[in-house]
Amino acid sequence: MAENKETRERVRALVKEVLANVPLEEEQKPAENLPKRVVVNSLKEEIGKEFDRDESAKSLITEDDLRGLDSGARLRVADNAKFTPLASDIVQEKAINLIKKSSRRSTTKVKTVAVGADHGGFQFKEQLKDFLSELGLQIRDFGTNSEDAVDYPDFAHAVAKAVSEKQVDVGIIVDGAGIGSAITANKLPNVRAAACYNPALAKNSRQHNGANVLTLGSGQNTFAEIKEIVEVWLAADLTEERHKKRVAKIEAIERQYKS
Numbered sequence: 001m002a003e004n005k006e007t008r009e010r011v012r013a014l015v016k017e018v019l020a021n022v023p024l025e026e027e028q029k030p031a032e033n034l035p036k037r038v039v040v041n042s043l044k045e046e047i048g049k050e051f052d053r054d055e056s057a058k059s060l061i062t063e064d065d066l067r068g069l070d071s072g073a074r075l076r077v078a079d080n081a082k083f084t085p086l087a088s089d090i091v092q093e094k095a096i097n098l099i100k101k102s103s104r105r106s107t108t109k110v111k112t113v114a115v116g117a118d119h120g121g122f123q124f125k126e127q128l129k130d131f132l133s134e135l136g137l138q139i140r141d142f143g144t145n146s147e148d149a150v151d152y153p154d155f156a157h158a159v160a161k162a163v164s165e166k167q168v169d170v171g172i173i174v175d176g177a178g179i180g181s182a183i184t185a186n187k188l189p190n191v192r193a194a195a196c197y198n199p200a201l202a203k204n205s206r207q208h209n210g211a212n213v214l215t216l217g218s219g220q221n222t223f224a225e226i227k228e229i230v231e232v233w234l235a236a237d238l239t240e241e242r243h244k245k246r247v248a249k250i251e252a253i254e255r256q257y258k259s
Helices: 002-020 085-093 122-134 152-164 179-185 199-207 223-235 241-256
Strands: 074-078 097-101 112-117 138-141 170-175 193-195 213-217
Touching: 112 122, 112 152, 122 138, 122 170, 122 223, 152 170, 152 179, 152 213, 170 179, 170 223, 179 193, 179 213, 193 199, 199 223, 213 223
Parallel strands: 074 097, 112 138, 112 170, 170 213, 193 213
Antiparallel strands: none
């Protein structure tokens, strides 16, 4: 028995010695540098989102507009939106949080705007009118009024003429690329038209060049992008003296060639 006990003690000692010399595997080391949180790219837009659904373009919310919303969902609506009786009941039953869309009227530097488009820009022009009305602007629509093929210079000319004669503060024209309308508009005196495809260009055209006509390309931007471009353009203005001086030189050059 004593011999067996001594043998077991020697085995235990040997096992301890072996275990003491076995290195830790990589997976056993503390993961000190691993990120604490991983966000899948497809979910990034959902995180931090202020609302679950946007119905702010509608003045009347019906039960169909609430279909599929979970209890406690956040619904963005226009400040003056009205609800049908059934829609009001659903809002109460599901405890839907209503997020009122704040007015953006104070950001615009103008009050009146002329709009025009050829057949390629017609649909965007119609949507743009609703957006401009939402901003509190008075709108004069110079056409076109359908998707039937027309010539863009006719409508660019009409919008630019309204700006040139100070019938409106600014003009916005939509054709396929925005370039042809800009060229046309710039033929009229007192018009500075700029074709802009992003908010940075739009802001620059107003602050640096005093642009009073904005031309857009329906084939270049989505309507969501166009709204952002227009809003930035309307909110900017020519204020710095160094830029005013340069715009004055543009006007002086124009006067040299007036007949």
